[in-house]
Amino acid sequence: MQEKTLMLPGPTPVPPRVLRAMGTPMINHRGVDFSTLFTEVEAGLKDVFQTNNDLVILPAAGSGGMESAVVNLLSPGDKALFAVMGVFGQRFVDIATGYRVEPLVVEAPWGEAVKPEQIQEKLAADKDHEIKAVFVTHNETSTGVTLDLERVTQVVQEHPAILVVDAVSSLGAIDLKTDAWGIDVVVTGSQKALMVPPGLALVSVSQRAWEVVRENGCCSYYWNWEAYRKLTEKKQTPYTPAVTLWFALREALTMIREEGLKQIFERHALMAEMVRTGARALGLDLLAGDAVASNTITAVRSPAGINVKDLRRCLEAVYGVVVAGGQKKLAGEVFRIGHLGYVFPNDIINVLNALDLCLLDLGHDHEAGAAVKAAGEVLKRRGKEK
Ligand SMILES: Cc1ncc(COP(=O)(O)O)c(C=O)c1O
Incomplete structure (x- = not known):
């Protein structure tokens, strides 16, 4: 399984x-x-x-x-x-x-x-x-x-x-x-x-x-x-x-x-930036602006014409990636990617890749591979800054 x-x-x-x-x-x-x-x-x-x-x-x-x-x-x-x-x-x-x-x-x-x-x-x-x-x-x-x-x-x-x-x-x-x-x-x-x-x-x-x-x-x-x-x-x-x-x-x-608390905080900040950059590269809108955006969870608006349930079903059934839906008044409007705890940059690459492929399958218009490419650049840049 x-x-x-x-x-x-x-x-x-x-x-x-x-x-x-x-x-x-x-x-x-x-x-x-x-x-x-x-x-x-x-x-x-x-x-x-x-x-x-x-x-x-x-x-x-x-x-x-x-x-x-x-x-x-x-x-x-x-x-x-x-x-x-x-x-x-x-x-x-x-x-x-x-x-x-x-x-x-x-x-x-x-x-x-x-x-x-x-x-x-x-x-x-x-x-x-x-x-x-x-x-x-x-x-x-x-x-x-x-x-x-x-x-x-x-x-x-x-x-x-x-x-x-x-x-x-x-x-x-x-x-x-x-x-x-x-x-x-x-x-x-x-x-x-x-x-x-x-x-x-x-x-x-x-x-x-x-x-x-x-x-x-x-x-x-x-x-x-x-x-x-x-x-x-x-x-x-x-x-x-x-x-x-x-x-x-x-x-x-x-x-x-x-690992050290400081390093853990940095890893979470890096993963959040990768998610936000990757999602935007697919043309997706984020619920929160950068100034208040969380380092542990990102709520992404589902693009017009794409049903959140279909998207989450594809992610889970085809790629084994489980993301959350919107809660209460945000149900059907957003899906939420958690990036906290025992989660690492390669997991972010994985989820962005699956998102890219599912969105293509569901008819969304974007450049294939754009999310992984953009997130990979964030990762490389952060690596060089160290
Ligand atoms: C910010 C926040 N507060 C409270 C809770 C409630 O925690 P629990 O579901 O363990 O009762 C959650 C759960 O997701 C949460 O994210």
Whole structure:
């Protein structure tokens, strides 16, 4: 059977080394072996989060990590500000309104980034400091847009609100300096840049955030961060951890350390440029402008007359390349190429080649081979710059 090439914004391909680590025999999660595993994973993760803050590692999807932030930091009736520029920004609003939090929202059209000034304006108008937390998406996976997070941290610091960042599709691929930028809470998931199968939500929590958590008094049993904090000293978790995923994460973190964060960020920037250049060489339009375009995922508009479903079907059935469709209001309008995690420039060449051939098959008019040629030039130029 043909092995498929996953070019999704998640789950991403899992390296063979990580898969092998998942075959490690089970251990006692209350014994010394798990404490060692915990210590190693914690150290590796702190490097990737660029933090000394505490970490909470939950057996959950990324959305579970998001929900845990809402329930630990806020109570019904609290006000919070949400920056929405696509599906995942909206998810935070939906989770919070489910807990009867009162949402204030700043928005950007899909394909654009929320401007830090929009957040600054709302916070400046909140003279009585009623806004308890600001929720932002670092990298909006539904549109392929990255927020100017560093600038956002600066404007949020003018107000006492806690800053919560959804970094599910950025952490470990796009620079995010948790401590240097003073971010209180960062949430990510295992199945993206961390190269681990889905199932772990990882959250960093600052001292300031812990104070809010204590004042708030969490209403949830499963998502209770305090329960995690108490057991962190013993290098254990309050209930049975997803041990196999921890084995996987330890191996993936070793790989990340071997390659180096800076090199990983550069590889992602290179792949994103290859995708954008290659797609444009086929005459395709991109949803996001270059100034806000993501290094981990690119949303490409399907050309007039070409059905996204037909295109994705061709890519998968003929070339074994799996890309994502558009979400919500972008369904049928765009397809999304994920280029994060265990993905390399040759994978980009592969997906662009398949795209070129499928588009030709579907009747699109372009010069055959143009995408690979253009992306190859980006690769050569970057190679020479080194
Ligand atoms: C930016 C962002 N936030 C949150 C999520 C939700 O993660 P999960 O699907 O693991 O719940 C995703 C998933 O794609 C995401 O890309």
